[in-house]
Amino acid sequence: xxxxxxxxxxxxxxxxxxxxxxxxxxxxxxxxxxxxxxxxxxxxxxxxxxxxxxxxxxxxxxxxxxxxxxxxxxxxxxxxxxxxxxxxxxxxxxxxxxxxxxxxxxxxxxxxxx
Amino acid sequence: xxxxxxxxxxxxxxxxxxxxxxxxxxxxxxxxxxxxxxxxxxxxxxxxxxxxxxxxxxxxxxxxxxxxxxxxxxxxxxxxxxxxxxxxxxxxxxxxxxxxxxxxxxxxxx
Numbered sequence: 001x002x003x004x005x006x007x008x009x010x011x012x013x014x015x016x017x018x019x020x021x022x023x024x025x026x027x028x029x030x031x032x033x034x035x036x037x038x039x040x041x042x043x044x045x046x047x048x049x050x051x052x053x054x055x056x057x058x059x060x061x062x063x064x065x066x067x068x069x070x071x072x073x074x075x076x077x078x079x080x081x082x083x084x085x086x087x088x089x090x091x092x093x094x095x096x097x098x099x100x101x102x103x104x105x106x107x108x109x110x111x112x113x114x
Numbered sequence: 115x116x117x118x119x120x121x122x123x124x125x126x127x128x129x130x131x132x133x134x135x136x137x138x139x140x141x142x143x144x145x146x147x148x149x150x151x152x153x154x155x156x157x158x159x160x161x162x163x164x165x166x167x168x169x170x171x172x173x174x175x176x177x178x179x180x181x182x183x184x185x186x187x188x189x190x191x192x193x194x195x196x197x198x199x200x201x202x203x204x205x206x207x208x209x210x211x212x213x214x215x216x217x218x219x220x221x222x223x224x
């Protein structure tokens with residue numbers, strides 16, 4: 001248990017569906033992250049939030065829409081995804097965005113787009 | 115972007131054997147991290163290295179920050195079945211972003 005909880009753990013969605021991934025941390029951290037982990041590929045940083053403001057967006061397609069309503073919660077809204085978007089989506093948090101080396105990861109949401 | 119090459123991609127070893135894996139980068143890094151990821155779980159940080167030449171241990175794990183600042187090594191001594199998982203490295207250059215390796219899958223045969 002790392003203190004970072006992601007739901008759901010598994011999600012299967014059609015290309016026309018709209019779904020959301022949720023991440024919650026109880027560590028009092030100010031920075032939260034979304035990563036994408038595809039098979040045989042390095043972990044890719046998607047978004048960084050610091051004190052509820054987006055500070056980094058690494059050229060992620062607009063079909064992925066993050067939301068950070070407060071420093072404890074982070075969402076990733078999904079719509080009109082493609083099969084190649086199937087991957088493990090990991091959330092992480094750290095005390096601040098300059099301390100990514102001290103980040104704690106959630107267990108991930110395994111997403112399958114059909 | 116910066117590339118990290120991690121090798122080997124997979125290892126099958128007998129329980130009790132020592133394991134060694136490494137990561138190399140195309141540019142100089144200021145920080146090296148080593149993570150382990152169990153099936154169905156998120157990555158967990160094992161060791162962080164912040165200085166060239168640094169050698170740090172965490173139980174049976176030892177990692178080193180290469181003196182060229184372009185590589186790092188992770189060694190596991192006397193492997194046990196619970197060492198099974200994927201190990202991957204990450205490095206940070208002059209910017210704030212971390213770059214990750216593709217992972218080494220370790221299987222320990224009892």
